[in-house]
Amino acid sequence: MSLTHTRPETRPDTATRMVDVSGDPASTPQPWAPVKIARAEIEAEIERLAAAPRPANGRRGARIVHPSAVAPGLGLSPGIAVTIEVLNPGEETAPLRENAHRVEIGILGRGRIEVADSGVDLAHLDVANLPSMQPFRFRNDSTDVWARLSYSNAPLLEKLGVHYAEDLPLTWRPSPADAPAPTTEDSEKVAYTRATAPDIAIGTQGARLRGYEFLVDIEVVESRALHWPWAEVASHLSTEVGDGKRTIMALYNPATQRRQGATHSFFVTASGMPAGRPPRPRGPGHRHSSVAINYHFAGSGMSTVDGQDITWEAGDLLLSAPGWLEHAHYEGPEGLAVYTVQDHPLHIGMESLVWQEKMDGPVLALGSEAGQTGFVGPREAGE
Incomplete structure (x- = not known):
């Protein structure tokens, strides 16, 4: 066997090397630490962005970066960016399209998302997805500041060196020709x-x-921008103990098929735990290779992540489950409401989604073998 090497004296940055991995032990996950971004921090950043001069493209934003993140691919987790995006009254962004996809959660005010051939009026706590490579812009026609949490798989694409984005003419408007x-x-x-x-x-x-x-x-497979209004989603979640409704439901986009996502990388779940439920006893949690990021918008409680207790309240954002760290969540007496964004569908596509519901139980490859059953009941019983 012969190997051809680029001459290091002419292109040292492209020279390859051989790394001996003979006999290396089996790889183990290297999770990041959990982090909380408190409501006060988020509100202060919204105020700062709103007070700053308007950028030429209108995109006021601050990406939340984990202490362990390094460029390329700065994010709250290794593959997920969460950006606080703000528009003042009367402002709009320049249109854009990119090969990343997004989940948008309204956290203050309201506004309109124009995407492909349609539009979404995003109210407080509504959720929408923006598919890859479909033109979009944001417009605030209200009299109040509009703020969103924008989740994106851009950090993963940046790490791969393939995040593609292009500005579109300012005259762009949604039209049937833009719809895939x-x-x-x-x-x-x-x-x-x-x-x-x-x-x-x-x-x-x-x-x-x-x-x-x-x-x-x-x-x-047709992929469209979809809208999950909170007022409609909330009606399907439990509001009183014993009402027979679920405490957690997934926001599903049929384009993701068996990956069960809101986008092809992310699932989004809405959870509502009513006041008066019996407290969940402290005990072992569970773990999975997918990352989970919680936005709490009602109630309060505590999460135990890798043995660390982290209290949270309404308005806090929490990297609640770094990949493969044990975690458990405990709501307070007033209950909770939370959106969780998790890169579950990405792992299903890569056959890398491993899940351990009980720390002394089996590790299951979800999507590749029979999965976890009996998941909802124990949560409703307070176990």
Whole structure:
């Protein structure tokens, strides 16, 4: 075997090296520490952004960066950015499209998101998703400051060196032409299509050999901007002990299919724990490879993460579950309401979602084998 190396004296930055990994032990997760961003910090940053001069593109924002984060890919977790974004009354942002996708949660005021061929009127505590590579802009037509928490997978793309974004003409407005739509193939006009490409069985266990057409013209699954108004979501969550409603529900985007996400990287759950529930006894928690970030907007309580007790109240943002750290949550007597954003769908796509519900129980590969059952009941029983 021969190896060709770039001459180090001409391009030292591209020289490769060999690292001997013979006999290395099995890899173990290296989670970041949990961190809390208190309501007062968030409110102060909103005030600072609102008072600052308007940027040329109108995008007032502050990305929350974890102490362990290093560039490229600054975020609250290794692959997730949470940005406080602010628009003053009458302001709008320059239109943009990017290959990152977003989840937007309204935390102050209200405004409008224009995206592709549609628009979303985002009120306080509403949630919307912004699909990848669909044009969008934000507009505040109200008389109050509008603030959002914007979750993005940009840090992961930045680490990969492939975060693509482009400014669009200021004249852009939503139109049907901006909406992605499945395309039909005309085999009479196009010689090489999925319809005519080879698709050949190899062996007897399901392996196949396919033409390159399948790679460069992938089947389209329509992905649209969706809106989950809090007023409607809340009606499906428990408000009184014994009312028979669920205390946690997922905001589902059908485009994510079996990945169960609001976007292809993130799921979002809304939790409502009513006042008067029996206190959950202190005890072992659970853990998973996906990261969880909680935005608490009602009630108070405590989370125990890797043995550390962290109290929280309404308005606090918490990196509550760094990947593979044991954690448990305990609401106070007045109950709670919380949005949780987690990179669960990304891990399902990578077959890397491992979950351990009981610390002395099995580690399950969710999506690749039979998963966790009996999850809701123990929470409702206060266990």
